[in-house]
Structures are given as structure tokens and as C-alpha cells.
Amino acid sequence: MTASYLVKILLIEDNLAEARLLQEFLKQAQSKEFTLVHVKRLQEALQEIRKDTYDVILLDLTLPDSQGLSSLPPLMINAPSIPIVVLTNTNDEELAIEAVRQGAQDYLVKRQVNTDVLVRSVHYAIERKQVLETLRTVNQSLQSRVDERTAELVKANELNQFKSEFVSMLSHDIRNPLNTILLAAGLLQNNDDKLTKEKKHTHLQMIRSAIKNMAQMLDEVSLIGRADSGKLSCQFSPLNLEAFCRQLVEEAQLNVKEKHLTLVFASFGELTEAVWDESLLRHILGNLLGNAIKYSLPGGQVQFQLIAQEHSVIFQIQDWGIGIPQNDQKQLFQPFHRAENVGTTPGTGLGLAIVKKCVDAYGGKITVNSEVSFGTTFTVTLPLIKS
Numbered sequence: 001m002t003a004s005y006l007v008k009i010l011l012i013e014d015n016l017a018e019a020r021l022l023q024e025f026l027k028q029a030q031s032k033e034f035t036l037v038h039v040k041r042l043q044e045a046l047q048e049i050r051k052d053t054y055d056v057i058l059l060d061l062t063l064p065d066s067q068g069l070s071s072l073p074p075l076m077i078n079a080p081s082i083p084i085v086v087l088t089n090t091n092d093e094e095l096a097i098e099a100v101r102q103g104a105q106d107y108l109v110k111r112q113v114n115t116d117v118l119v120r121s122v123h124y125a126i127e128r129k130q131v132l133e134t135l136r137t138v139n140q141s142l143q144s145r146v147d148e149r150t151a152e153l154v155k156a157n158e159l160n161q162f163k164s165e166f167v168s169m170l171s172h173d174i175r176n177p178l179n180t181i182l183l184a185a186g187l188l189q190n191n192d193d194k195l196t197k198e199k200k201h202t203h204l205q206m207i208r209s210a211i212k213n214m215a216q217m218l219d220e221v222s223l224i225g226r227a228d229s230g231k232l233s234c235q236f237s238p239l240n241l242e243a244f245c246r247q248l249v250e251e252a253q254l255n256v257k258e259k260h261l262t263l264v265f266a267s268f269g270e271l272t273e274a275v276w277d278e279s280l281l282r283h284i285l286g287n288l289l290g291n292a293i294k295y296s297l298p299g300g301q302v303q304f305q306l307i308a309q310e311h312s313v314i315f316q317i318q319d320w321g322i323g324i325p326q327n328d329q330k331q332l333f334q335p336f337h338r339a340e341n342v343g344t345t346p347g348t349g350l351g352l353a354i355v356k357k358c359v360d361a362y363g364g365k366i367t368v369n370s371e372v373s374f375g376t377t378f379t380v381t382l383p384l385i386k387s
């Protein structure tokens, strides 16, 4: 502190003579300028600190409206950053020490006060309080930095866990088709002259479908990646929605026939002209239809309904297959999540995650209604965007 620094003191002292004496001491101080406001009661002091700022409070512990240490808490609550120096008589030094323990910066025994003692005490009280305040803010910012960092680490950890799950699933799911390819290619190479034309055809077919599987999986993974980095945007163009749905049904027929299923498509309502993102629609409906077929029991039925409304279109895909346990329904849209009842039905657990991301990108809604052994209905509502 320099001599030009003006120290504002609030003196709380009911004894006029004592107050005047302290004022005199301060006047004699050479190094600093002090201004002192004198009040006689705690209530007055509280009013004072509300309307003005002070550098230090000198507090007598025997006041008409407050006795002993009970003066400290109201002052410390109302002015937490102003240092307090307690004034005591010779006989209550213990009380003064207790006051320091409770948060006062210093104490002065009245009989022993002189200019030097008073100035030094005020000076140290202010400095100590400033150091404490700085420590408190440093501590606070350290604490919030620690909190932030902890949150970051938790997130990074979750992300790492997700990534390693992703990698292990991916390598597992890629190894299967790769093995198939290696096996079929090996058979073709080593038994070229022994194999019938039909056998060769079967092996080549196996290779083709394994490659198709891998390509699809890579597409799915990259789609999820794009969606996660916010790069999945809609590209609208005019589309005959009903014809598009019929085409999807047509494409699914091969799998439907293999399982002896019936796939029924029906369209309701008047479809007004609108624009659609064909690629997102294909991901959404293709996956839902594929699942309905995959998780149906042989000989069952799958229904695909298109319901046109004024401002939206509802797609409903219903099957009477294995159903989804209640417990799994909550995590259905998480990548890699597969329900406990899938048995040996193949799958990656990525389809529904993609469906959800595409529906979200569209600003639509998806709900599921399912019961184990009874079947499943997925309902997707997408907004109608007029061209």
C-alpha cells in the first residue's frame, strides 16, 4: 500500500471517548490517509456497509445492541470481503482470540493501542484479507477447472468406451464375411477341375453376398459417423412416395419369399405433391422393413402402411414376429444394441441407430410398440415438405 491509498474505516464503538482517541491516533499516522466513519451500534453499522464500501471494520465487542461474538456473523455475512479488527478491553483477550478464530483478521487491546499499532493492524488486516480473497477465488476457479476437466474426462472415457466397442464389433462383423470370402475363394482355387458348374456358382454367390454385407456395414458406420458430426443434412427433391414405397416392397420380396412370408403394402389418404430425401427415406424404411422380415417367424405376415395426412406422413411397419423385450426397448436406438431374444438371427445392431438419426435429421418422430412373442409395430411420422 502506498501513501496515496485512502483507507476507509468503519468504527463500531459506543464509547465516545474511545472513538475519539482512535481518531486521534489515525490523524497522527504519517504514511497513510484514513477516513473514518464512526457508528455506535451494530444496526447502524449494518446500514452503513449496505450503502457504502469500506476497507476495514474496527469492532468493539461490547455494544448496546450486540454483545461479544454475536456481532461477527451479521457483519461477515453482509460484508464478507471486509476485514474485521476486534477491539477489546484487557480482561477479555480470550474472547478476542476466539473472534479471530471465527474469522476476524486481528484484535487490538484498547489500552495498548497507539498510532503504530493501530496503523499496522489495519494494514495487515487488509492485506491478509486480500490474500485470503485471492486464495478463495483461485480455489474457486481451480475447483471449477477440476469440475470441467472431470466432466471432459468422463465424456472422453464414454467416447473411448464407445469407440473401442465400435472397433471390436466392427472387426468381428467384418471378419465373418472375410472368412467366408477366403473359404469360398480357396475352394474355387483348389478344386477348380473337380467342382460342378453349380457348385462354382454357389461359391461365387457366397463371395458376392459377403462383399455386399461388408459394404453395407461400412456404409452404415460411415452414415453414423456423418450423423454424429452433424453432416447428415436433407436433400429434397420431388418423389412419387407411393411408387417409391412399392419399389422398396418389391426389393424386399426375395427375403420375404425365402421365409414364406406375406408382405402387404397399403396406402391411405391423399398424397399431395411434396419433396423428399430419397436416401434418408431408404435408410429409414429399408431398415424397418428388413427388420420386420428378419424377426418374423416363417409363414407370418408383415404390413407396411403409408398414411398421408395434411402436414405429415405416417409410415407404419408391423410384424407378428418375436417382439422386443420391454427392457431392451429403451436402448433400441443405441448403436450395437441387440435385444436378448435375437438368438442366432444375424445383425450388427446398427440399423435402428441409423433409422433414428435419419428420422432426427428429418425433424420427424419414431415410436415402437412391441410385445415379446406377439410382434412389433414401428411408427415413423415425417413432416410433409411442399415443393
Ligand code: ADP
Binding pocket: 287, 291, 292, 295, 319, 321, 322, 323, 324, 332, 337, 338, 339, 340, 341, 342, 346, 347, 348, 349, 350, 351, 352, 353, 376
Ligand atoms: P440388427 O442388425 O441387430 O437387426 P437393429 O439396429 O436394426 O440391429 O435393431 C436393433 C435390435 O432391435 C435388434 O437386434 C433386435 O433385437 C431389435 N429389433 C428391431 N426390429 C425388430 C423387430 N421388428 N422385431 C423384433 N426385434 C426387433
